[in-house]
Amino acid sequence: MKDIDNNTTAYIQELEDKIVDLSLNLKSCNNKLTTFKKDNYQRTRTLVHNLKNPIGVAYSFAEMIADSSENISKEKLDKYIDVIKKSTSFSIELLSSLSVINSLNAPDFTINLQKTNYCNFLNGIVAKFNQDKISKNRITTNFPNGEINLRIDTHKIEIAIKNLLSNALRFSKNNTKINITVVENENTIETTITDQGIGIAEDNLANLFDEFYTINTYCEYNNKCVGLGLTIVKQIVNYHHGEITVKSALENGSSFVISIPKS
16 A cells, blocks of 8 residues: 555656646747747838838839929939839848748758858859959959868858858948958868958947848948848858858958858
C-alpha cells in the first residue's frame, strides 16, 4: 500500500512538473506572438506613412498634367513626369523591400545552401552593375587568385551584395570608386565593400541595421531612401551564421565587412 502511495505521489509530481513546463512554454509563445503583432503593427504603420507622401505627390502631378494638357510646355511636362517616376519608383522599391523582409520572417522560410565559386559569383554581380549608366566601371575587385568555394544561398546573398553596392553608389560622387575585396581566413570568408562616399557619423552606427532607419533621406540624384536595405542584408547574413560590421566616418567613406563561415 505504501508503494502505491509513493508511486501516486511521484506520478502527481511528474504531472505537475509537465503542467509547469507547458505553462512556461505557452507564456513564451504568447510573448513571441505579442511581439510579432506589435512589430507587424509598427511596420504597417510606418509603411502607410512612408507611402502616403510619394503616392500623393504622383497623383497631384498627374492631375496637374491632366488639367493643363493643352497648355503645358514640354519642359514643364518632362519635369512633372520625372517627379511622378521618382515617386512611384520609391513606392515600388519600398514595397519590394518589404516583401523581402516578410519572406525572411516567414515561419516556413528556408535557406538553400549550395557550394558556389564565390569570386565568380561576385564577378557576375559586378558585371551587371558596371553595365549601368550611373555605376559604369566604378566598381573594382580585389580577389584571391585561387578558387574559393563557399556554401551560400546565392539568391539571398546576391540581394545582400546588391543592397550594399547600391548604397555605396547612392552616397558616393560620380568620380569615385567602390571596391570589393575578398579574403580567405582560416574559418571564414570575408567580403569587404568600401566606398569613398559621404560616410556615417559614429552616433548613427548603432541603429544602422534597424528597420526604416535612414540618415540621409535623399541621395545625390534626389532618390528617396527606403531604410530597409541594411536590415535585409543583416538578416541574410545571420541566416548564413555570419556577421556584418561597418567602419565609417563622415566625409571618409564606409567599409561594410561580411564574414561567413566556410562550413
